[in-house]
Amino acid sequence: MNSTFANVVSSLPADYADLRFEENRKVRIVYEGKELTQVATTLTSGGHVRAYANGGKAIASFSDPGRAGPIAEATCSSAMLVGNSREKKLKVASAPVITESFLASPSRDPRKVSLNEKLELTTHYNELVLRNPNVITTQTVYDEFTSRRIFVNSDGSIIEYELINVGVFGMIVTKKRDVVQRVRFAFGGNTDFAPLLNREQDLAKQIEKACELLDAEPAKAGVYPVVLDPSESGVFIHEAFGHLSEADGLQNNPSFRAKLQLGKTLGKPILNVADDATLEGLPGSFEIDDEGVRGMRTPLITDGVLSGRMHSRETAAEFGEPLSGNMRAVDVQFTPIVRMSNILIEAGNSTFDDMVSSIDDGYYLVGAKGGQTSGDQFTFGAQWGYRIKGGKLASMVRDINMSGELFSTLQATSMIGNDVKFGERGGCGKGGGGPMQMNRKSGKGSPHIKIDAVTIGGI
């Protein structure tokens, strides 16, 4: 099949073309409360072709591999149609030709674990949560995704590679009178089954927090200094800065492109940020991206100064900057777009106690609860938090969402901790101009950080 696909792309009258064919297997076990709502295996396959011709670009997804040839030809014709209307022609940067296999070999391979063991593990964690009398329901999910991919391009690359992502995650829902609270848990999130095991103590801590929240007060609206735990600050740097470092979002946005020239000072010299696909055992680690470029470490902010960004071959050519290996597609129905791998704020010198004691009236916010970004505007939620009064942690707070503007918030990041930690479960939603792609393989890491002013929505 590899040579058939290689012949398809090499025979096209294109400036550049590539084709990715995937065979994907998903195993999903879902409990909702006591009810086992899903034990499902999904087998899907299909192809995706991209063509650059006459300076234009077109893409196509297809289910039937027998139609790869005619679909690739039609895609090439569409690319020429696009090219006819463009004065500024699209190009791709040159990249090394790779003819290698990158197969996954986790220490405990989830593909070799029986469905029975996976179900027993999921049932065990779900029952632990349900034992607590404050819990009114749960969602406990075993989620396994394995993908075997073939990538060929008109440069001559022929690459076989595998992706694995396995985890148990869920939601603990507690209730007391009219107050209902939700706290998340997640174990695993990389290629290995082993980290999913023996996590009872970690689960117990999350159950305890979900119960404590029932007596917490809602956050109060206003502008405050905050300390973010590593989970929250990982989401902050992902949402607020990471997405603006993905070059496909800047490519056709002249005002932000002008604001984000390499060499611009964005924060204090204590701030260092990188994207790193080469860190082992994290959700966003990989060897090769979906454009046939090797994953790598890319410094993004060095000593407070913008020092790099994440690229596709197309954006690298347009910006005249180095390749970064960040093009990924969640599955065959999607085209690759520029995605973070593992983004991290590197360690500073401050301690958590230093940060809390420096705040007279503010919040300590804990536990990522998702975020959103649009240009330089961002929001993110916290699973729980604590009021800080007179330099000390005070009462617990709930229902916290906050927002800000990137450039002023990076400048207001005044203390960086020495305790870098990565979240286990990855995740990121991005459309990139097309349909939303929910990417499991997106890691986030950070130490505790202090931001001098953040807007908090509340009562």
Place this chain on the structure above:
Amino acid sequence: MHPIIENAKQTTDQAELYWNRSHSIAVRYENCRLQQVTENDVSEASLRVIKQGKLGSAYAVFPDQEGFLDNAITSAAYGDPAQFSFAGQADYPQLATYDEDAAQLQSADLITLCESIKSKLQKQLPNAALGMGAKHVRTELTIQTSNGANAEAKSTEASYYFGAPFRGAGTGVFKFASGVSSPVVNDRLLDEFVEWYNWGNRTSTPSTGRLPVMLTPQASFLMMMPLLAGVSGDAVWKKTSPLTDKIGEPVLSDRLTIHDNPLLAGSADARAFDDEGVPCHKRAIVKNGVLQGAIFDQRVGAAMGHPSTGNGFKRTMFGSGNETPVNPWFCCPTIEPGDTSWRKLMSSIKEGLLITGGMGFHSGNYPQGQFAVQAVGFHIIDGEVVGRLDKTMISGNIYEDFQKIGALSSETGPSGGFLALGESPYILVDSLQVAGR
């Protein structure tokens, strides 16, 4: 009947096939330039079986894919007891969901449409970084069961959007339109876009406190998403919904009447049957503020002793698609309009906000009716827009704050946000908590 149903009859108690084939073409412009043409030709299938009284499911590309039935049977071996049967033979409403002209649209037609939008907008906004796109989808959906259901629908969807970020800003204005038929550029939408884009030339931050807020149709999801989460039969069954035991009681302002209307004429989301092959029909959710009832699929309905309301869809609040299990969810939620134009309503606001969107909704405690989002929209003083909102959040609880609604506009538009379906008027709320200066 598809052979897989015939085969499944030999080895299972009951079987249900869902098979969706779609062909789509999309064109996308960025910063006024044609960026990409996308053409997809995709098949997706899912199979549910009940064997020895237990429910199992599997997903594949084609129904005749090797291992498809075996995977569903394996799943059933581990599954929970099924408390329901798959749908039987039924008569479905007749809906005009297919337009022959729309089915023939090619990328060149969509490019012509976008060039027309671009040409009109660039005359008035020569420096805006305009993004736009158009899409055509042709779909064939088949749902068959071993109990005799045989639901088939052909549909077309044609849509377009356009937008631009405010100069130097992360937010902007975005408009869209969709339907079953070939799209025609709506000049009113273009004019409104130009007006709103120009409103955003300046920024303004209101002071912290409670202020009147008017939600545009695109921002109505701030009220509708928490409400729909609460009305889902699944949340009522598990008693996580604040609306549990509230049927027949007032839960929102008496100005609000809300239906789920899968038969909405001309809507690309209209459906004659749900994803379980159960006939769809228009259903009241809230009437003059009073909760009328929850919605059910077959599974949750059976658990609560209630028949399916024809709301079993492969959709959840934040996702949809072949691999999404069937849940109780909405098809086309619509809010009945009022009788005053939105401009007249806006002119009555001494100081307040016109909200076109909200960021970060999904991070909030929405199942309980709460929201806290970064506000996207405009600051109003003495009935006039004084600038686009900057550094502003709004928050509230729909079951408290939406008890007091000043008025609903006479105009309606497509709901936005995560809904992207249904229709809503502008909603003027007496006050919400604002975090600003």
